[in-house]
Amino acid sequence: MAAAVAFMERALEQAKFALDNLEVPVGCVIVEDGKLISSGSNRTNATRNATRHAEMEAIDVLLQEWQRMGFDQAQVAEKFAGCDLFVTCEPCIMCATALSILGIREVYFGCANDKFGGCGSIMSLHKGSTSDDLSGSQPPKPKGFKCTGGIMAEEAVALFRCFYEQGNPNAPRPHRPVRIPQQ
């Protein structure tokens, strides 16, 4: 547990980095054999791509590195099977599906995500499929991963609060109003 807190602190640093860049403050790290091998923070604003969540950023770092090292698909799958993810907010439905497609071993998250959470809040994609077809007429389904929430959740929520209080200058107009400090 102490190790989990230490890694979550690193994920929170990533989330703060996102906040400083006017991004929704979510951050994560990926750990293999007790060693931090990748990190990522939300970059949906900078990329104008709402799928660039912290998890996706950290995953791409690894995929690129492993491909550069000449690993093939089977080797990469094996690598992911030995990796754990620490993320400040429960992975959304998209990211939870992605993590199960990659076959990540275990996920630890901070606060729950009661709008989009894919690891128990709205859907439970971490549980994988229970109805695997053994006849072989259907493709194999992702088997899911172990998931533990609530690690340093208050710190993660505090960052969200900071973000919402400062307002998002990039929100669509006029849908979401912006607080501009008087000059």
Next chain:
Amino acid sequence: MGWELTEVPGNPTPSLQDSTVDVVAANIEPKLANALIRELSTICPLENLRHVKRVRRCTECGKSDLSIILCLSTGSQTCIKQLPGDVQKIVDTYQLSPFIVKVAKCSATSKEEWEEQCKLWPTSYHPAHNLDIIRGFRDDELPSIFNCMKTAIQLSKAGNAAIIVDPSSMQIIAKATDQTHKHDTSAEGNKLAEVKANDTFSLDESTENNGNLLRPSSRLSKCNSLNMEVSCINPLGWTKQRTTEQKPLPCEGCFAWHPLRHAAMVAIENAAERDRMLFPSSTPITMPDSNGNLEDYLDNEPAKRLKTDTKDKEQSTDESCCGDLSETTRPYLCTGFDIYLVWEPCAMCAMALVHQRFKRVFYAFRNPVTGALGGVYRLHGEKSLNHHYNVFQVSVPETYLNGLSDC
């Protein structure tokens, strides 16, 4: 069968088991039908079951039986013995043998639901008056919708294909195919639409290029059977490939292959790239020139307060007037855009489409393995999400698919 468009409802059609009521009915002689209908509609009108037909005709072994609903059942079998006085009188007069039968509690909201209801007991079905709003498309849009789907089908080779379209101009914003396997980065189709002015991607383009796009293999069989090459259907398919990219990757952000680069994900990336090219950042540090997406992780209380603060809203409207005109016309992510997919997306792709704020999702073929928009889940009916799109299934005539594979 021709081209057809059907909305995929966000809420599962309630199972009929949960939405039926018991009524007391009896078989009658056909010649009694008229008189009994008249009598019963006076003494026992079915006030809350106006959609339920009073009489059912069952045709079995060439002979047809008529049954009529006498009254609502009060619940148990014993109620047959305690019918309202007037109804009991009819039962006695015509020597009927009442039985209990289930009928649909509410009128059907779709043709499919209505067909299900009629298996229990016939009901009437009146499609809603304001069809355009209910259906989410206009009839005059149908040809271009089918055209877009044709373009997507022609783009898909082995796996899935995605095309993002701005329905206001019918301009293709981006297109993509599955890139989970090894791919050629210059591959046809995996590019964002040309962004230069006057160079709109015409929807006819794909038909002109038919010769290049068509494959000799049987497309029909690929579409009708479970296509294991579609990334959304076979999400673990990537692990079965063997590609060792020895060459250095051409650029930062390039991948020889990528387990998560399903067609929809790549299309979104291409649309985002187009957006960055069309509206390059002008004020980088304090006001990065990008659209916010603040609710995509959590929707906390302060954000809700912001939303309803009308004073702030005025302020932001004023502010946007001072900005560059092109900036104010820039769409927020893919707001207002449609996406066409040959195959129904998995949960990852379907959620990505929510994040990117699509307006409508069209797909041709169901994904019974991992489909998130009707096949297995109904993500678009999930109330907690902060954005909802409409989902439609385009049924493609077999003759069209045959024609493609014959070329």
